[in-house]
Amino acid sequence: MTPAGEPYPTDNPLIRKLGRFVPLSGAECAALEQLSANSRKHPAGTDLIVEGDKPKAVFLILKGWAYRYKHLADGRRQIMAYLIPGDLCDIQIFLFEKMDHSIGLLSDAVVVKIPAAEILDLMDRFPRIERALLWGTLVDEATLREWLLNVGQRFALQRVAHLFCELCVRLSVVGLVDDAESFSLPLTQAELADTTGMTTVHINRTLQRMRKEQLIAMSHGRLTILDFERLAEISGFTQTYLHTDGPPIEQRLRSRLSPPM
Amino acid sequence: MTPAGEPYPTDNPLIRKLGRFVPLSGAECAALEQLSANSRKHPAGTDLIVEGDKPKAVFLILKGWAYRYKHLADGRRQIMAYLIPGDLCDIQIFLFEKMDHSIGLLSDAVVVKIPAAEILDLMDRFPRIERALLWGTLVDEATLREWLLNVGQRFALQRVAHLFCELCVRLSVVGLVDDAESFSLPLTQAELADTTGMTTVHINRTLQRMRKEQLIAMSHGRLTILDFERLAEISGFTQTYLHTDGPPIEQRLRSRLSPPM
DNA sequence: CGCAAGTTTGACGCTGCTCAATCACTGTGG
């Protein structure tokens, strides 16, 4: 087992992410590495699964961006999550009869399709991985709550700022942010609008303002965070809900729970 | 084991709710019944747990209403869930070091505080209960997505209509809606506002409009749905995400998964 | 080079917010 803080040397995004939740042994890493073997390329713009489908497998994103979304009858759309390398699309969603939302690709992507049975088997064999997956689910849920807060209570500029802070932190966990706090952002303004509950026109004006105020720079599908501190202050962003920084090692958790009270 | 569709006769809201997810045996019902033994009364307005606390237990609501919420620095508040009888407050939340939100009581309530260890034990002994709890978590998450869609994309009247439809369905599952589609709603307009991302003033005007249009009636903390069909149509509500109607029995699910493809 | 997709701009106005006052209800103490 590699001690916490000394991650298993890998560029596998899943191992990188889960390794932050629980320390992973060599065997566990190998199993995860093996999972990633049967990857397939999918082109941008296609859907991995759409509302109404029977979910039979879980998708693991290795490269590229996916997003979770839902349409209303009148054409309005709400984006409910972005899935980046290392993210699993709802580990337990196969319990549902039908998908209640769709998952689409924002860029060309490398994706692993994992049959439900295989996930169950993996969790049986490696309880620590199961625990890490559970962590991941909890973080997804906390993120969803944060998005609700964002859309429900904040102003346009705050919403966008908060989103950018979150993405920056999440992407840096999987090594996709460079030293200049710059990263690939394969989103159109329409997608940003449907994420934050705004219109494209207003997103456009908000982005312009952010550029004028030296908060960000955008070009060629890359976003550069010029002033993370100020973005975080403006939007009230704190990264605790993402649980990226040293979550409790199993040991610590167990001792906290052992005296049942 | 009682066959599906012929529920174990009880007025225990937890059994009532879980029994809809999976068929429960007598032993399982007894275990759940026993859980509910150590209940305590809590007065309205108090918090069960607040942001920053270390979660060590799970709360089960037996009577009354609770709500999950989060404050911003400037005093704005977003309500992120309502918890009604039979609801558990985040079964796995004890994995987190600190609560990232608070849970408060909207009415006098009867609540069971279940130490994390006891929950784990229950899940060990009764896999079917574990499965039902997992279902519950998935439904919570689906509900959160629906709320995000609501707040992000719909107009004021639609938001309120959708919320009322959801509450009506959820409350009727635990037997809290009478024949006239009327139920106790211990919410102030301020709370409705913080749920839907609106102001109290606008909630007030929206409710007036709904009353004038014969959609609802409100008095003495009770809400009567006068025209559920139209409310649902206006807001685009469909109850599928709540998974109240005949979710797959274990058998069906297992056969669907067995050929791993 | 020319199309398609995405971005930007302007004019206009609706939805929903702010502020601030008044009203209604309920429980309290004298």
Place this chain on the structure above:
DNA sequence: CCACAGTGATTGAGCAGCGTCAAACTTGCG
């Protein structure tokens, strides 16, 4: 039994944030 206070509901006036519509512009790409 009533004055009083506190909480929540209601109202009005004014306006700001953001949406709508429609057109022009820019960029990527075969």
